[in-house]
Amino acid sequence: MSERLLVLVRHGQSDWNLKNLFTGWKDPGLTEKGVAEATAAGQRLKALGLSFDIAFTSALTRAQNTCSLILEQLGQTGLQTVRDQALNERDYGDLSGLNKDDARAKWGEEQVHVWRRSYDVSPPGGESLKDTVARVLPYYCQEILPRVLRGERVLVAAHGNSLRALVMVLDRLTPQTIPSMELETGVPLVYRLNADSTVASKQVLTA
């Protein structure tokens, strides 16, 4: 029986995560902690006996490097890896580069939480999660899901909000429940899908 294996992982800690800056489409690298998180994620996947037939990642360095570090741990450094900006983090627009605490001081805790976690409210000049779903979900349906349903084992290394967009659909979350859903850096979500593309099982491989 086909595994229909789909593993999603948010990139390890980035330089701007450490500095508490809104990042979006900006392109900082991983911190040493972020490298360690990605490496440990690969080791946890290896301990489960998992390997992949193809990987997908975004056009941003922090996700690409996380993907490479995971595949290195699995002995799969040469694996076909598709890079596409459809999997990029949500664009934080005018907030990109601002400190999140400064933003809270300027606009208030609630407004910043709404910009970060609500479904259909966009940060100024940026994308709402709904906008992010509108580019991630079609890409998933066209490029990723058909492979999983054919039995290819797929790894997706991306970002907190581009993956929240996908997890919202997989976990059947709603605009009311998505605001409380967070993804930790470097923690793989191991999904196995049913033949009808619904979720059969989900494992969160926390450290």
Ligand SMILES: O=C(O)[C@H](O)COP(=O)(O)O
């Ligand atoms: O883009 C960013 O700032 C982070 O990767 C995600 O930020 P958030 O957790 O504030 O959405």
